[in-house]
Amino acid sequence: MAGNTINVTLKVWRQADEHARGAFASYSVKNISTDASFLEMLDVVNTGLEKEDKEPIVFDHDCREGICGMCGAVVNGVAHGPQSATTLCQLHMRKFKDGDTIVLEPWRSAAFPVIKDLAVDRTSFDRIIQAGGFISVKTGQAPDAHAMPVSKVNADAAMDAASCIGCGACVAACPNASASLFTAAKIIQFAELPQGDPERRRRVIAMVDQMDHEGFGSCSKHYECEAACPKEIKVENITKMNREYMRALVTRD
């Protein structure tokens, strides 16, 4: 944990609103501590801009602990930046070298329109969940939690899939801007659990249809999503989702 400082040049995508034409703006960032997080570096840049009475760079962020899924940008062509299994807020400046140029862009996908600068509209993800990413149990209907044992293997697999934070890095990383990894993670979480069984067929059809309807591309197995995923969700989930989908098509009631 060396307390070094570095100088970097930032090239940031600035875009006033959804319909405006965007462009890269260049900022020179001096004496940034390598212990600062990437977003803290952006805070420093923004403070400088505010001091000059200029509008700071808009970027989404909230928990800064890598769990809320609100932050994210493409750093030098890589969603969430160079450190694997790490959200942008958990990336630290020690991963960069003095004199580096850092290019920063928003997630790019037709289904994620830019709102301003680095902030994008991800409500398409909510709509995929609305299509079937739930178990239809009303409050009060549940039996005792131990009424239905779940094997540890299935519970762990469900948890692996459920750890998705819905940040959208998978879409940003995919050459087709596919949301397959996000959609599969939710489908497989429920497919692994007995509680998810009654709606299994309806769920996969509805969610995959919604994903297509939102304008996300198809999966052609580039595996870029898995590489970018800060929670290390596996592409295997997409394979399982496809199997679920085929099974649902032939057995749909």
Added chain:
Amino acid sequence: MLDAKIPDGPMAEKWTRHKFNMKLVNPANKRKFNVIVVGTGLAGASAAASLSEMGYKVKSFCFQDSPRRAHSIAAQGGINAAKNYPNDGDSVHRLFYDTVKGGDYRSREANVHRLAEVSVNIIDQCVAQGVPFAREYGGYLDNRSFGGAQVSRTFYARGQTGQQLLLGAYSALMKETVQGNVELFTRREMLDLIVVDGRTVGIVTRNLINGQIESHTADAVILATGGYGNVFYLSTNAMGSNVTAAWRAHRRGAYFANPCYTQIHPTCIPVHGDFQSKLTLMSESLRNDGRIWVPRAADDARRPSEIPEEERNYYLEEKYPSFGNLVPRDVASRNAKEWCDKGFGVGSTGMAVYLDFRDAINRDGEETIRAKYGNLFDMYDRIVDDNPYQMPMMIYPAVHYTMGGLWVDYNLMSNLDGLHVLGEANFSDHGANRLGASALMQGLADGYFVIPYTLGDYLAKAGPAGIGVDHPEVKAVEEQVTARIDKLVNSKGKKTVDEFHRELGLIMWNKCGMARNETGLKEALKEIPELRNEFHENVNVTGSPGTFNQVLERAGRVADFLEFSEEMVRDALHRGESCGGHFREESQTDEGEAKRNDEDFCFVSAWEFKGVDKEPTLHKEPLTFDEVALTQRSYK
């Protein structure tokens, strides 16, 4: 005197009897009632989903881009429930008892008992929703122990319990936007409350994308807007967490209860630089296997591995042999501060203590420890660039949770007719200190199992409010909101919003933090109004109000923190006792432990707003303890 409307009857029967005595809204009439729910964390999302399932028309609001981002998502450790699956002596009564004692006898007994009762239903509900709790090989749920308890009653989903519970509630909410009656408003911030003839009838919001000021009216309003920990600037809260919704409700007449009760969490990553924007918490569950220590010699500069066993001071184990490293949060935090203040702290700033897993790794193997805490160890490594499998972690306490909040009665309604407050935003269940794994329990208890009953009773009695958005009072509140925004934008000063926020945070941390005294609090009472005045004269809010303007968002929140903080300090000054997270230096035992004063302070302080720069009026709700005898807490 405030009436908490606690039902009659023996403690264990109050809630059951109350449920029977409450009025019901018949199924056909439910769809005629509109309910606003602000916030989509555990309390807000669970309430909105449950009310929609029952048939009410619900509008759900959050300032994030999706309800799934609410800060409940960051809770790591777990959720308590009195299931007694491990067969180790747990019961509803024991959970109730532990929570009242853990809260240092400043919570409301009847509310806590209800919380313990419904805790078991929460687990059932979440499992049915597909929440992947940790399980044993037999397929049954695993439990672990947590601070302040001697039984294992905590259910968990790796180190991401809050995330999984929130995604469960979020999925129920998403289901209701399609199958039910929920209308979703994301990227909307509540900026004011609308009260007409004493009844709460709506809210005014700002659309964060285009700056539009919008009004929404309803028959009841529910605030589930979280805590105010960010008044300290540095806290473990999300950057957006704020007091605005609660403070605006307070300014409209809702009493604010016990604002000085804040929880300082013992296991956080220490502060390391001026640019720091937030603090990161490491789950308290780490204290199950990690041992906390400092060197026996002050200013010992050796690496921890070079310090032999006999020169390590495991101060919690020595001082509290029966609870050891699992003492409640306030006790653990205060002891860490004490040892650091005495010069025994470690790390570059001397403001840290070790949390050491060496013995646990030797005993159980690295794989077992990795399975339990892998994600936490990774997170620590990412932030600090140090490997906790080889080096002890360094930790220091940080502001984490606020027990104070808007005053509510047993039905979770504030003193303002129709305004209900759930989760961290209210005050009632945790007293002066919250036990670990209890916040998730309370948020979901309020949302899934309390408000669906008590709101029905309110609506059945109150009937429809019948106020539309064209009502003159609605327009008047809208104009006030617009005027406030214009004032901020037109200030055109020289300092940034964050500079003011940092200054406020330092005042609060130094003078109203882990330990407080009369002198410091009185200084803060002078400094805060000065800072507030300077803010309004000299803040610079760039950009225009009609756009996506994050500086303006923060400016509004900091403006409210600058008013709220003063009331918080006043409350701390007035409470001349130590209790739970509130440590008044003037009130301690000979051994330096917190000394409660039941004779003078066994009440809830509920403050009534009288104007900025005016002293608020104090209303008291006396606390009685029929089931759990008032004793000085001891964890020895």
